[in-house]
Amino acid sequence: MALINVANREIQCKIVYYGTGFCGKTTNLHYIYGHAPARAHGAMRSIATENERTLFFDFLPIDLGTVHGFRVQFALYTVPGQVLYERTRVAVLNGVDGVVFVADSSPEKLEENFQNLIELETNMRRMGKDLGSFPFVMQWNKRDLPNAVPVATLDRYLNRRHVPAFPACATTGEGVFATLRAICKAVMAVL
């Protein structure tokens, strides 16, 4: 739920990057942290295991500065992708204003992407939200893999709602900002 604080002249929104383990959610945030202008972001915080898998979430505050007298901020979160952390994903989704589904383009991950998407739909429904009428974009990550599943196939199996989808390679940054721009605008459109 976006917060519009008239007295402090601030607007705050929450965006969650969702997807399977190792699909590149944290890499998206790292790229944004490393390449967005320094004034446009705060410190990135990660709650990770010893081997750097996301245990709870990553958190990166984004600050657009002042627009028409209001300071506009987006809080970016990732969820832990591993199957056993479903409860944690539900906790992180709490109060979300926009979702990015990061799909791994490897052929062996197609089914896992699909299951993860169904889980996301279910979790959103439990919170009284329908992804069909909610700020939601998809990212086809790891397009640099030599055996990446064709975009048309990903689109057919995973993007039944025909929401905006962006080919990406989060390690090089390709598509990272395009995805971020799209979800921020989608959130603002329903504010």
Added chain:
Amino acid sequence: MSGESDMEQLTNLVVAEGELTNIARTLGRLALDTNAGHTLLLDKSGQLISAQGSGPQRDLIALGALLAGAFSSSRQVAEILGERDFRAIYQQGAYESIYTLMIGEQWLLVVVFDKQTHVGLVKVLARKASEELERILQRVRQGSAQAREQVVSVQFRDSVSNTIDLLFQD
């Protein structure tokens, strides 16, 4: 549960100036009465609505996100145990501790206090403050739609959109 669903249908919460003053006053009084370094009001997604207290300067935005995350997580733990939910959590440190209390289904009241203050006092006064805050927040919810119109115009959305394009270039 139906109450929670109703809450979720809100896409935004607009806090008007007068009500923020009331919230700040309640948080300020709680900070004073418990000698707390910080009292915070968060929404359950982790966004900071108001903060009071004269404790050391801290990254309150990150603190809000992490505390709301911990609270959300504890509710999932409650579900596994078959509890309806946990309405409060207490994090105890050697020098400072944190008491977080849920207000309604949507908000969290956080008190960061040091070892001079007894947790029992914090619990009692936080409960009292939460009742007052709940009344204020109900009014905020009711006035949200109207207040939103005053802030979010087509021009505002366009300007935000342009800023997004400007800042996040490939």
